Amino acid sequence: MxxxxxxxxxxxxxxxxxxxxxxxxxxxxxxxxxxxxxxxxxxxxxxxxxxxxxxxxxxxxxxxxxxxxxxxxxxxxxxxxxxxxxxxxxxxxxxxxxxxxxxxxxxxxxxxxxWPRRTKKPATSKGSRKRKSSRPGKTTPAADSGREQGQVKWFNASKGFGFISRDQGGDVFVHFRAIRGEGHRVLIEGQSVSFTVEEREKGLQAEDVDILS
CATH class of the missing domain: 1.20.140 (Butyryl-CoA Dehydrogenase, subunit A; domain 3)
Structure with missing residues (x-):
């Protein structure tokens, strides 16, 4: 103009x-x-x-x-x-x-x-192209960041709690409510599991426990 x-x-x-x-x-x-x-x-x-x-x-x-x-x-x-x-x-x-x-x-x-003006398209990041979809069921430790692996050291089915031996060393307390599933869940000694560790009032506790084998 x-x-x-x-x-x-x-x-x-x-x-x-x-x-x-x-x-x-x-x-x-x-x-x-x-x-x-x-x-x-x-x-x-x-x-x-x-x-x-x-x-x-x-x-x-x-x-x-x-x-x-x-x-x-x-x-x-x-x-x-x-x-x-x-x-x-x-x-x-x-x-x-x-x-x-x-x-x-x-x-x-x-x-x-x-003359038509060219408009720049907003650049899409790689993270937006590859969005991870959450699927129900078992997940591997590679898919969940911050998860650990271990084996059930012992578990009292009647009382609903036990301990898991961590692969990196040490034991962590586990309650049946932290096990994936419904109803009264139990663990068997020697089972391989993946889990996350949270700090509770009584110390470290396993959460979101997933049975691998």
Whole structure:
């Protein structure tokens, strides 16, 4: 949009200058108003209109299209005015080049506005692609971080508690409620189990006990 604003400024000044040049001889002559006076007035009007568009920074879609139309007309008015005034024939190549440049600049600016902008897709992390789904049943120690392995040292089925010998050394207390399953669960001496260790009031205790074999 800034390119359109500066084009309005440039061609507004040119149209205003051409209109003033054509209107200058009219102040020194008397008689009916001819076509050159109308062309001069139109050039001045178009120049002022372009200068007003330069000050308009907030343009909606429809206003932008009207702005482009005004810019196109303003590029053709100086050409028509110079063609009708034989007194300034030396400026004719400049007027033609200016009009062609205006049409090209307007086309380039319109294409830039209509060109689709590329939007960057948010990068997905590897962790979001590989989401681990929790499945019911037995889990291996590799799948559960922080789990340990051990063997049942002894377990009192009637009282519902016992001890597990940890592979890394030492024993840990286990209660039947910490064993996976339903009802009154029991462990058998020598069974391989996996579990987590939690700190309780009476010391370390095995939790989430899973029977491996």
């Amino acid at each position: 800034n390119s359109l604003r500066y084009l309005h400024l440039a061609f507004g000044l040119v149209s205003l200058l051409v209109g003033l040049i054509m209107a200058w001889p009219l102040f020194n002559q008397s008689g009916p108003v001819d076509f050159s006076a109308v062309s001069a007035t139109m050039a001045i009007f178009i120049g002022l209109l372009n200068l007003q568009q330069f000050n308009n920074t907030n343009q909606a879609n429809l206003t932008s299209q009207l702005s482009g139309l005004v810019l196109l007309i303003s590029s053709l008015v100086p050409l028509a005015a110079l063609l009708l005034n034989p007194a300034i024939d030396e400026l004719l190549p400049f007027a033609i080049g200016l009009s062609v440049a205006a049409v090209c600049a307007l086309s380039v600016s319109t294409l830039r506005q209509q």
